[in-house]
Amino acid sequence: xxxxxxxxxxxxxxxxxxxxxxxxxxxxxxxxxxxxxxxxxxxxxxxxxxxxxxxxxxxxxxxxxxxxxxxxxxxxxxxxxxxxxxxxxxxxxxxxxxxxxxxxxxxxxxxxxxxxxxxxxxxxxxxxxxxxxxxxxxxxxxxxxxxxxxxxxxxxxxxxxxxxxxxxxxxxxxxxxxxxxxxxxxxxxxxxxxxxxxxxxxxxxxxxxxxxxxxxxxxxxxxxxxxxx
Numbered sequence: 001x002x003x004x005x006x007x008x009x010x011x012x013x014x015x016x017x018x019x020x021x022x023x024x025x026x027x028x029x030x031x032x033x034x035x036x037x038x039x040x041x042x043x044x045x046x047x048x049x050x051x052x053x054x055x056x057x058x059x060x061x062x063x064x065x066x067x068x069x070x071x072x073x074x075x076x077x078x079x080x081x082x083x084x085x086x087x088x089x090x091x092x093x094x095x096x097x098x099x100x101x102x103x104x105x106x107x108x109x110x111x112x113x114x115x116x117x118x119x120x121x122x123x124x125x126x127x128x129x130x131x132x133x134x135x136x137x138x139x140x141x142x143x144x145x146x147x148x149x150x151x152x153x154x155x156x157x158x159x160x161x162x163x164x165x166x167x168x169x170x171x172x173x174x175x176x177x178x179x180x181x182x183x184x185x186x187x188x189x190x191x192x193x194x195x196x197x198x199x200x201x202x203x204x205x206x207x208x209x210x211x212x213x214x215x216x217x218x219x220x221x222x223x224x225x226x227x228x229x
Contacts, residue, residue, distance in 0.1 A: 038193075041198070042170045070093070074087070097144070102157060143178070
């Protein structure tokens with residue numbers, strides 16, 4: 001039911017400025033998002049992300065982002081790279097997390113100096129709210145965010161960058177990468193599963209928004225990973 005209401009609200013928000021504003025207020029003051037957890041097992045020799053990466057290794061140029069890159073992208077006005085987003089990426093890099101970007105060789109139009117997609121991978125813990133984080137083992141990582149620019153969607157870039165990320169994580173010595181996805185976001189779920197991500201059964205997070213404060217209610221096999229830091 002919660003997932004259905006989330007999908008309905010997102011559909012309503014696309015109808016115009018006023019519906020979008022109403023939904024935004026509702027989400028800010030009284031809302032529940034239901035989220036699932038997926039994981040990539042980096043020890044599997046037959047993992048789909050390995051095959052997918054080999055099949056698509058010439059279509060995208062991959063780079064690890066630097067703070068200098070992010071500052072330039074923040075001045076471009078490109079979607080996904082507005083100043084506050086780039087400042088967030090800079091903080092992640094300076095804290096030792098990984099930010100991977102991709103330039104699609106088949107992309108047409110727009111600024112060729114701005115990446116077509118990015119993904120950020122955190123180590124140690126992922127902050128879920130001001131009071132709660134998802135904690136990881138030393139050989140684990142968790143995806144913070146993945147984004148594909150509007151002009152470059154429907155080219156499987158999300159799946160490609162996840163496959164490349166798994167390769168880099170394996171080279172870094174990780175054995176597992178987690179990601180959390182809103183259960184109403186079927187596109188992201190498909191991208192993760194196409195790259196070899198597997199949903200963790202019964203692992204569900206309810207992210208509750210009430211009067212501008214967020215709360216986490218976790219259930220399932222990983223509920224003890226959500227802790228105060």
